[in-house]
Structures are given as C-alpha cells and as structure tokens.
Amino acid sequence: MSLPIESWAEQIRAGEIRAISRAITAIENHAPESEPLLKILFPQTGTAYLTGVTGAPGTGKSTLVDRLAAHHRKNKESVGVIAVDPTSPYTGGAILGDRIRMQSHAGDAGIFIRSMATRGFLGGLARATAEVALLLDAAGKHQILIETVGVGQDEIDIVRLADCVVVVLVPGLGDDIQNMKAGLMEIGDIFVLNKSDREGADRLEEQLHAMLSLVMPRVDRSAVASESEKVWHPPVIRTVASENKGVDALAETIAKFRTHFESSGERAKKHTEHWRNHLLELLESRLVERVLNAAGGEAALNQLASDVAERRKDPFAAVNEILAKSGLETPVK
Ligand SMILES: Nc1nc2c(ncn2[C@@H]2O[C@H](COP(=O)(O)OP(=O)(O)O)[C@@H](O)[C@H]2O)c(=O)[nH]1
Ligand SMILES: [Mg+2]
Numbered sequence: 001m002s003l004p005i006e007s008w009a010e011q012i013r014a015g016e017i018r019a020i021s022r023a024i025t026a027i028e029n030h031a032p033e034s035e036p037l038l039k040i041l042f043p044q045t046g047t048a049y050l051t052g053v054t055g056a057p058g059t060g061k062s063t064l065v066d067r068l069a070a071h072h073r074k075n076k077e078s079v080g081v082i083a084v085d086p087t088s089p090y091t092g093g094a095i096l097g098d099r100i101r102m103q104s105h106a107g108d109a110g111i112f113i114r115s116m117a118t119r120g121f122l123g124g125l126a127r128a129t130a131e132v133a134l135l136l137d138a139a140g141k142h143q144i145l146i147e148t149v150g151v152g153q154d155e156i157d158i159v160r161l162a163d164c165v166v167v168v169l170v171p172g173l174g175d176d177i178q179n180m181k182a183g184l185m186e187i188g189d190i191f192v193l194n195k196s197d198r199e200g201a202d203r204l205e206e207q208l209h210a211m212l213s214l215v216m217p218r219v220d221r222s223a224v225a226s227e228s229e230k231v232w233h234p235p236v237i238r239t240v241a242s243e244n245k246g247v248d249a250l251a252e253t254i255a256k257f258r259t260h261f262e263s264s265g266e267r268a269k270k271h272t273e274h275w276r277n278h279l280l281e282l283l284e285s286r287l288v289e290r291v292l293n294a295a296g297g298e299a300a301l302n303q304l305a306s307d308v309a310e311r312r313k314d315p316f317a318a319v320n321e322i323l324a325k326s327g328l329e330t331p332v333k
Helices: 005-013 017-028 034-044 061-074 096-103 125-138 153-160 182-187 201-212 247-263 266-294 297-309 315-325
Strands: 049-055 079-084 111-115 143-149 164-169 190-193 236-238
Touching: 005 017, 005 034, 005 125, 017 034, 017 111, 017 125, 034 125, 049 061, 049 153, 061 079, 061 143, 061 164, 061 247, 079 125, 125 143, 125 153, 125 266, 143 153, 153 182, 164 182, 164 247, 190 201, 190 247, 201 236, 236 247, 247 266, 266 297, 266 315, 297 315
Parallel strands: 049 143, 049 164, 079 111, 079 143, 164 190, 190 236
Antiparallel strands: none
C-alpha cells in the first residue's frame, strides 16, 4: 500500500517512528520516492545540530554517543542517532552489554536510533548519511549524533557533514598519536580522551596538546563574539564514558563550540561548502544519467567500453560519441 507522499511527510514531521524508518530505507535504497519526500521536507530542515563522533573501533564511541544522548534527553531535547560503524552495537553483531545499553532508551519516543550499513550503498554512504540527517532534522530532532569509525575517506566525508566533530582517542591503543589519520587531526573541533581511567592517559594528553599546538586556532573576527568565543582552540576533554564521567563537560564544550560556530560565520561557510559539494554530486549523477539514457543506456556504454578495450576506438572518441548522441556535442571527426 502506498501512502501519498504528502501524508508520509506529515507523519515524519510528527516524528512517527515507522514513517521515519520507511523513509530511511527508501534513502538507503536510493528509491525514487526519496527525492520528492526530501524535497517536501527540506523547508523544515536547518535547525538540528549535528555532532559527529569518530575514532578507532573500541575507543568508546557508542558508549559516549549513548551518554550524550541521555544528557540531551535530560534537557528535553529530542535526539537522532545515526551509527555508521561496522563495529557498532546498532548494526547487529551486538555484544550483550551494548544491547542492554541501548535498551535504556527503549520506549522513549524522543530518541531515534538507526544504523546504516557501511557497504553497498548506491550513490555513496556520505550522501545517504546526509539525507538521513536531513530527514531526522525535518522530524524535529534537536540533536543529531553521528557515530562513525574514523578510517577511510568515506568516514571522513561523513564527519565533514557534522557541525561539530568530536574525535575520540584512548590511551594504549597502539598508543602512537602519530598513527592517527592526519585528516582527523585537522577536522577535529573537540578531542576526547576516553578511558582516561587507564594508564597512559597523561602521556596521551601531553602528546595531544603538543600536536594541537601546531594546528592554527580558528579566529572569529565578528563583532558579536565575546572575547572567549573569538578563538577556538580544539580542547581535550577527559572522559570515562562507561562510568558517565566527563560527559557533562563534553556536552558543555559541544554547546560552547556551537556558539562559536554560529557566531563566527563558520557555520555559514561550512554549510555553503557542504551544499556546494552536494549540488555538484547531484548535478554529476543527473547529467551522467541523462546523457547515458539519451545515448542508448548501459548497453551502449558497454559496447563502447568493449570497443575501447579492443582498441577499435579511443576513449575520447567514445565519450564524444555519447555526448553527440545525447545532443550535447557535435561529433568530432
Ligand atoms: N575502561 C573503560 N572502558 C570503556 C570506556 N568507555 C567505553 N568502554 C568500554 O569499551 C568497549 C568498547 O566501547 P564502544 O562504545 O562499543 O566502542 P566503539 O567501538 O568506539 O563504539 C566497551 O566494552 C565499553 O564498555 C571507558 O571510559 N573506560
Ligand atoms: Mg561503536
């Protein structure tokens, strides 16, 4: 049974869990209805605050996200959690403790949790994550938490979506901060030293500060910012997520960063940059689709590919042929 798209959107705006879940599935499958749906919902987006939590597997990201979610719920803020993490409890292979942890939110309609598979996404994982975040934004979630393993480019692209990027480190994990992806160091707005109950926490904190002192502070030149908000030096927050220690301090720092982010013009800059990339991606996929369809679709593409592989044609002639058939370019002799 298909629901008119308007009433589906209405249910999403009302925060109905089943309607949201169905929409996420549509986004994941790149289903044709996801586009008109997001189009209708778009005017209701733009108010949620996205926090990305990233770091190596086992550093305590899920635990932290869970604690942060509880913190926001205590403040009566609604929460959406997107877990893009193959090791996440939400993706299925959960160990018992993780299940119990998530059950602590069971029955709370103010929190929506969804995991995304990390493979086999049509049109890219970062795109799908961005669209799911939009959806949760439209569904009225005040805080959106995105957990992702900080490994590949895909994950880096995902945390780039976030308004605030929290990088989680733990003592003793290969210990060497040098092993950390250089990219993560640059995009981290806040560094969390989790499992700070463990040996080596002091040393890691020293290393972190030394490393961060090399990173340029971000200066806010706006007149509205107070002295303390003008410059953002990514701070290091010590936590023991499993014991809920340091989580309030982390939440406060995230809120403080938000003030800086919004008053300094960083938000406008980051969002414009994000939408610029997004528009380019959309344009690219649409143009390719249209041009290919006009030129005979996949079959024509396969034929040309085989022609090039067998050296019957050169790749430039092949592409020109496609463009010519679609009416975008006249054939080159
Ligand atoms: N000792 C200690 N263990 C923790 C802490 N935070 C999380 N853990 C444990 O570390 C393990 C991995 O945590 P998890 O949140 O699943 O990590 P993720 O893979 O980064 O999502 C779990 O057994 C947690 O209970 C902490 O601050 N101290
Ligand atoms: Mg996890």
